[in-house]
Amino acid sequence: MLTNTFCHLPGISARSESYLWDFGIRSWDELLRHAAPPLSAGRLRTVREQLPLAQSRLAAGDPRWFTDRLSSKEHWRLFPEFRERTAYLDIESTGLDRELDAITTIALYDGRRIRTYVQGENLEAFAVDIREYDLLVTYNGKCFDLPFIESAMNIRLPQAHIDLRYLLHSLGYRGGLKGCERQLGLGRGDLDGVDGFFAVLLWRDYRRSGRRAALETLLAYNIEDVVNLEALMVLAYNRKLEETPFATSHRLPLPARPVIPFAPDPETVRRLRARPF
Template sequence: MRIENSFIPVRGVGETTERKLWQQGITHWDEFDGSVVGDTVADRIESFIEEGRTHLERGDVSVFTEALPAASRWRCYENVRENTCFLDIETTGLDASCNDVTTVSVHRGGETKTFVQGRDLTSQRLEDELEASSLLVTFNGQRFDVPFLETCYDIDVATPHVDLMYPCKKIGLDGGLKAIEKDLGIDRDMPDLSGRDAVRLWHEYERGDEAALETLVEYNRADTKNMEPLMEIVTDRLHETVFEAACAGE
């Protein structure tokens, strides 16, 4: 599903009206002709489509992520798939005011980079990676990763953001990232670790254990890379349950 199939970012158009449009065969912006809805809403939709095309030509999906509910922002992914940045962080605790970010991994275009505190993890590096991305994808990043980075590195994360936790819940996938991976058969190439292990590994590294840092980095990278296949599965399922089912009148 692409943004061009969506009408709910328009003020006054909810899921019921959008479903009605789809069921009447108006499944794409190109097919909208002003029927089905009233004149006022039709005018809003036409303005939205005109402005929306301009944003998409620039690869800018921010106007859509701002207008869409958190559980529906997955609709932006197909439009900017190749320039999507998957991000995950590790920290020394849960409070950004007194704990530190230890590692940050970003995965985009088949390449994964990991930045380490005290080495190459800087505000400028983070800003460069985010500015180079059309879409940011995290898991629970809306409540954790993004506020942590903004507090600890004094940056403003303005990149359009999809927090995978919300679309996962929409299709009945609850729990943490690793539990959902297991449910879906997404494999990891390393032993199962936890956030508590990540804190322990960092402290062992601070005491001089370089192998502990290597393990921590592998763990952080696995969390980040595995979000891509998860995103693919979730968007495919939501495409079927939200879009195809509505078009079929189910």
Template sequence: MRIENSFIPVEGVGEATERRLWLEGITTWESFDPRVDVDGVGPTTAGRIESFISEALARLDDGDSAYFDRAFPSGERWRLYENFREETCFFDIETTGLDERRDRVTTVSFHSDGETTTLVAGEDLTAERLREQFADASLLATFNGARFDVPFLETSFGIDVDTPHLDLMYPCKRIGLSGGLKPIEAQIGIERDRPDISGRDAVRLWREYERGDDDALDTLVSYNREDAVNLRSLADVVCESLHENVFVGEVSGK
């Protein structure tokens, strides 16, 4: 589903009204006709829709993902993904614990435009390098990053992560996928090279590296990189499923 299929950012247009527009064949901004009689869309709402479309088209041409992040309800942020897929930065962090004020970020992996980069504490994991990784992204994608990864990085490095953010944990729940990232991957057929490694192992591996075991760091980095890479596959599956449920099913009258 693309942003251009959406009318829900418009004041006065809720999910029910948006569905009625779709069922009348108004499935894109281009197909909107204020003369078409749609229940719940009077002259005032029609005018708002036209104004929104006019501004949104310009914002989309400019690649202004922040505008749509503000315009869409938080639960509908997944609708930005198809438009900004190629400019999405998938990232995941590993830490020595769960307390952002006491524990340390050990590695951060980023997957964007087919390439994966990992920053390691004590080597190249700095505020400046983090900002560089986020700078070119139109959209960030994580799993439970809104509650964990982002605040951990902001507190640990004194940075503001203000790029629009799709936390995949919430759209996963919407389609009935619950639990942690690894069990969800297994449910939808995403395989791992090292399925035996867990977040607890990531802490152990870092401690072993601190004691001089370079192989432990290699394993930790491989695990962290796989987390970031697999987020793209997860986003593809989840957003396609929501597209089928929210848009295709409604348009076809199912």
């Protein structure tokens, strides 16, 4: 979709882009080759200067160049071109205050490999591993996960970023990550009904008792978030394509679900649900 995009170019609005598509110009190459595209002389000159630069930045694998030039509501267009360098990211914490609370676990998934990081075990390894990726996909990561990580770990996350909260909102889906999952037909099995507050209880139980079952239930929950982020990204991408002429040609299949390395412990879930807080 990115090579069919023109609205990242100076002077080309979404309306101008649609007009180019309707005119039959639907890719960068077609615009560069066209003898008389429907653009003013000034805009055409700018386009012919900027498109070779866009081609070079795509070849160099530089998604930030595009996110810096596209409005945030159009960042979804980068996904297929940079999918191999994309990480789905989610954190769990002791609370919502970046000054007072701490990260407990982080789950990282790239469509092939699941990695988890646990406070007191290997959390510091995240700062090295995340450098492997050029594009991050989160749900509400713009406001929570990314600034929390940067503050708590004293690192910068310079990657391009797609926040599914805003992408899904633009498609009419609301109600938080779990609500969006339900509306789009994604279930959580034994973890249905487990939420962020329950994740805090699982961490407290693990730290207080040392029960590995509590930690593994927390990690299973954390991983479920990132695995579902990939499915949500594909579903949202396909829905956004329906607003373009490329709904059929560019449609992506739903990803295969990976094997989750941890399973929730039903007894731990029942026990914590039965306790008054």
